[in-house]
Amino acid sequence: MINQPENGSNLLEAIRQGIYEEMTNDKSVFVIGEDVATYGGAFKLTEGFVDVFGKERMIDTPISEAAIVGAACGAALMGMKPVAEFQFIDFISCGFDMLTNYAAKSRYRGCGAIGAVFRGPCGSGVRGGPFHSINAEAFFLNTAGLKIIEPSTAYDAKGLIKAAIRDPDPVLFFEHKKLYRLPRLREVLPDEDYTVEIGKARIAREGKDLSIITFGAQTLNALDAAEKLSAEDGLDIEVLDLRTLAPLDKEAILATVRKTNRVMILHEASLTGGIGGELSAIIAEEAFEWLDAPIIRVASIDSPVPFAPQMEDYYLPSLEEIIDACRKLASY
Structure with missing residues (x-):
């Protein structure tokens, strides 16, 4: 269990807690992405996870977003629950074909639902330049079969990431990087298990x-x-x-x-x-x-x-x- 700071959790810590809890409670949940294991992720969201869950459930990949999405889709079809990370959501474009033509359409085609989460940091205002700052929701809004989430509070971030992992269909989970460690978003989260319903404002x-x-x-x-x-x-x-x-x-x-x-x-x-x-x-x-x-x-x-x-x-x-x-x- 990840102990919550005494002064509450920020948005990054809330997402971190949510993923950790789901991995603890469900052995089919695993994380895959670039530098997610040994390094702990570009923003250190999964730091230390590999020591708890091992390299079989914390999988470092080559720099290929298409491969990350493809591997996650295949694992989901075999009953696993992948949480795939993009270091920056800008590079989700490299996995666009697999997301829109496979993950989104798999249930419709009768191949089985792909219960996978594709998450990562989005957003501007942090001096990241044109390749580390985009908001990608509009690229996918026209693709039936994908759910898209972007929280603005620590409570919602934890509840929604847990709901996304449990969801039977593919979920894009966008996290504004400017909010990750913003002090004003720090709040004490409930100790008991909870989720926030997807599709509710x-x-x-x-x-x-x-x-x-x-x-x-x-x-x-x-x-x-x-x-x-x-x-x-x-x-x-x-x-x-x-x-x-x-x-x-x-x-x-x-x-x-x-x-x-x-x-x-x-x-x-x-x-x-x-x-x-x-x-x-x-x-x-x-x-x-x-x-x-x-x-x-x-x-x-x-x-x-x-x-x-x-x-x-x-x-x-x-x-x-x-x-x-x-x-x-x-x-x-």
């Missing part, structure tokens, strides 16, 4: 004047903007944290629209082709008559992620941009 902040629909690291930006606007403008803003991007929690999305009648969609990936377009379509098709203002999307600009700090800051949605969009929406 959560209200991160109750409000009545307008809604911000978001997920991942942008949930924190949305909460910061809401508090600032409450203090300066008296606006009462609701923040809906999606948690699961596929399947989307339509019920929660439509409920917040009907409650506040004004909606801003916030995500970190580039605007064009992002999840904000799909969310906007759902709201327009199923809750148009509840809207008192046009839907506003706030996202990163259509560009590779810059390396220079000032350029990356310009690329990302800023707190000021979110606040300005909220004020525009509220005054419509």
Whole structure:
């Protein structure tokens, strides 16, 4: 058992605890990826696991994401429960064919379900440059058969990684690296076993004047903007944290629209082709008559992620941009 720090767990520690507990309770769970065993992972998430579970369940691989995904798929078909790690989610593209044409379609083709987790760090804002900073959810949202998760709290991260490992179908588990060791996310987690249901959003902040629909690291930006606007403008803003991007929690999305009648969609990936377009379509098709203002999307600009700090800051949605969009929406 991994002892929880006295001051609580951060997001990385929560995921680490969740995987460790599942490996302890289920001998069919194993971890596979580059440097996950001896080195303990690029971010040290699995540090020390090899000493407990051995090299048969902590498998270091060559630098080939396609091979990692393929091996995980094969193992899952044989009844194992692989947790495959990408050192950075940018390189999930190297396993795209196996994920979209095999893992996602295996159940449909009658070959059997692939109960595997494909996880890794995503996200910008850490000066990682164009090859270590992307948000990849939009690449996979159009692929039926994949579940996609991105948590924003330590509690959700642990509960969702455990749920993902137990899920009978392939799950993409994206972890924003900027949140890994963020002090404000540290919280004391329950000692008892728990999971968080896949496909269910959560209200991160109750409000009545307008809604911000978001997920991942942008949930924190949305909460910061809401508090600032409450203090300066008296606006009462609701923040809906999606948690699961596929399947989307339509019920929660439509409920917040009907409650506040004004909606801003916030995500970190580039605007064009992002999840904000799909969310906007759902709201327009199923809750148009509840809207008192046009839907506003706030996202990163259509560009590779810059390396220079000032350029990356310009690329990302800023707190000021979110606040300005909220004020525009509220005054419509």
